[in-house]
Amino acid sequence: MSFKITLEPSGLQFDVAADEAILPAAIRQGVGLPYGCRDGACGSCKSRLMAGEVKHGQHQLKALPVAEAEQGFILTCCAVPQTDCTVQARSVPGAGEYPVLKLPTRVISISRPAADVAVLKLQLPANQNLQYRAGQYVEFILRDGARRSYSMANAPHLVGSPPAIELHLRHMPGGKFTDHVFSALKEKDILRMEGPFGSFFLREESDKPxxxxxxxxxxxxxxxxxxxxxxxxxxxxxxxxxxxxxxxxxxxxxxxxxxxxxxxxxxxxxxxxxxxxxxxxxxxxxxxxxxxxxxxxxxxxxxxxxxxxxxxxxxxxxxxxxxxxxxxxxxxxxxxxxxxxxxxxxx
Ligand SMILES: Cc1cc2nc3c(=O)[nH]c(=O)nc-3n(C[C@H](O)[C@H](O)[C@H](O)COP(=O)(O)OP(=O)(O)OC[C@H]3O[C@@H](n4cnc5c(N)ncnc54)[C@H](O)[C@@H]3O)c2cc1C
Ligand code: FES
Incomplete structure (x- = not known):
């Protein structure tokens, strides 16, 4: 069973599978919606439900305060449709432009330009062409399935050959991933990641300062x-x-x-x-x-x-x-x- 989502004002339509939230279905089908964390914490995906019914998964109250939920706002990253829905959401054409790939990456180098900052250079597989927009991020998939997000610090025209991305990680003591990076990760290690994600990139159609x-x-x-x-x-x-x-x-x-x-x-x-x-x-x-x-x-x-x-x-x-x-x-x-x-x- 699937439900149909209609976006306003764009009129775009896409299907959401049973028990799937709106945003992952949109990303899967290359439909550009605004979002950040994909996990109910940042509020970037907040949109208004105009018609239909959704069930909200767990999310942060600061991302969607009760008063806003009562006014019909939803977080598309954790709103699971129970019927066909019409959603008023800004469309972000570039956000769904490039395919989301799962790929292994190899650590080329780790430098420590500050005590709690690591700069990782990661080699991308040459046979999988990761395309992204400057500002987007990738997620590491950890052994237990947990995910951690990091933004590319090099624009796509600077991935070079063989292709490599640069990431900047701040150590969060007690953190599952950054504790590992700052204590055990070494050159040539392999990390699994998925991307690109995110709607944070330059709106190049604007000429505003x-x-x-x-x-x-x-x-x-x-x-x-x-x-x-x-x-x-x-x-x-x-x-x-x-x-x-x-x-x-x-x-x-x-x-x-x-x-x-x-x-x-x-x-x-x-x-x-x-x-x-x-x-x-x-x-x-x-x-x-x-x-x-x-x-x-x-x-x-x-x-x-x-x-x-x-x-x-x-x-x-x-x-x-x-x-x-x-x-x-x-x-x-x-x-x-x-x-x-x-x-x-x-x-
Ligand atoms: C879109 C996006 C892009 C990002 N880009 C970057 C980037 O470019 N660079 C960067 O440095 N970071 C970035 N981040 C943050 C990054 O994804 C991680 O959240 C961060 O690095 C911490 O990961 P961790 O596994 O080390 O720590 P976590 O395991 O997430 O823990 C973080 C802190 O919370 C504490 N903690 C763990 N579990 C709990 C709990 N249950 N209750 C309370 N406290 C808890 C830990 O002790 C630790 O201090 C980004 C996040 C998002 C959403
Ligand atoms: S709350 Fe962050 S993307 Fe939905």
Whole structure:
């Protein structure tokens, strides 16, 4: 048994199998919907159910508060149709563009540019052509079936030959995957992964000026976006705000300085929340999203691309929209949710 989903306003239709949620069915069939974590934690897939009935799997209350659920909002990543449904959802054409592949990858190198950051270079099988958009992510499939998501830090035109992707991982002590990466993973090890996923990529049809906002390893997909802007020779003014606690956490500061020197339309603003006495930091301090608000009290004509810690992404979305006039539809983000976020207040 399957149910038919009709999307509004696009009119697109696709089928959902019994006991399948709407989003995985859309991804399987190449239908582009907005999403991030695929796991009920980030809220990026929030859409409105116009007709029909769904059963919601477990999700975070902050991703879909009770009041919004009562108004008919659903999370497509965990909403399982019980009837044919009509769903009002922004369509994201590029999100379903490339086939999702399962593939083995081999670790080429692991470097540690900061104490809690690992940069992995992974070789892709030459016979499977992983295509993706700058900003998208892959999931590692662990031995017990658990999955962990990481965003490509190189744009697709820079995968090279033989093809390789670059990922930036922050160590989360006690974390199932990053504990392994920081203690045991070595060159030539094989990791199983699946991708590409995600609707976080440049909306190239827009000519609005861009704010790129990263915290910690949220810099990874932002780096890929900058490479993409550079490839296109984009005339759009862009400003990169990269927030970290200390100078050492800005693990590719020199790369950013260089990119801003090479790209006439790019500016770079590093922001430290805990500059220490041993570092003669003369730059910006405080919370990175507040630095954006101080510089851009009116964001009504901008697009914002934000990535990193969930608290930063949530604060930026809330404050930019409420206080700086950013249109909600012009905020694009991947919130780096982890198990800790998924085991908060669940519904
Ligand atoms: C779309 C997306 C893209 C991402 N991209 C990146 C990226 O490019 N770089 C990056 O560094 N990260 C990224 N992340 C985050 C990444 O996927 C992992 O969540 C993160 O690396 C932690 O994985 P882990 O297995 O080490 O830790 P987990 O096992 O997820 O644990 C994380 C923390 O939670 C604690 N914890 C575990 N279980 C529980 C529980 N039941 N209750 C409470 N606390 C618990 C652990 O002790 C640990 O401190 C991304 C996430 C998403 C959703
Ligand atoms: S994609 Fe549905 S809540 Fe994150």
């Amino acid at each position: 861009i704010v790129l906002l990263a915290s910690g390893t949220g810099f990874a997909p932002i780096k890929a976006l900058i490479q993409q802007l550079q490839l296109k020779g984009s005339p759009r003014p862009a400003v990169l705000y990269w927030g970290a606690r200390r100078r050492a956490d800005l693990y590719e500061h020199d790369w950013c300085v260089q990119a801003a020197a090479e790209m006439p339309h790019l500016r770079y603003v590093p922001v430290l929340s805990e500059p220490t006495a041993d570092c003669a930091w003369a730059g910006r301090t405080g919370f990175v999203h507040q630095a954006v608000m101080a510089d851009w009290p009116d964001l009504s004509g901008h697009q914002v691309y934000a990535c990193g810690a969930p608290v930063m992404v949530e604060s930026a979305q809330r404050d930019f929209v409420a206080r700086c006039g950013l249109p909600e539809a012009e905020f694009f983000a991947d919130s780096f949710t982890s198990e800790a976020d998924k085991h908060g207040a669940a519904a």
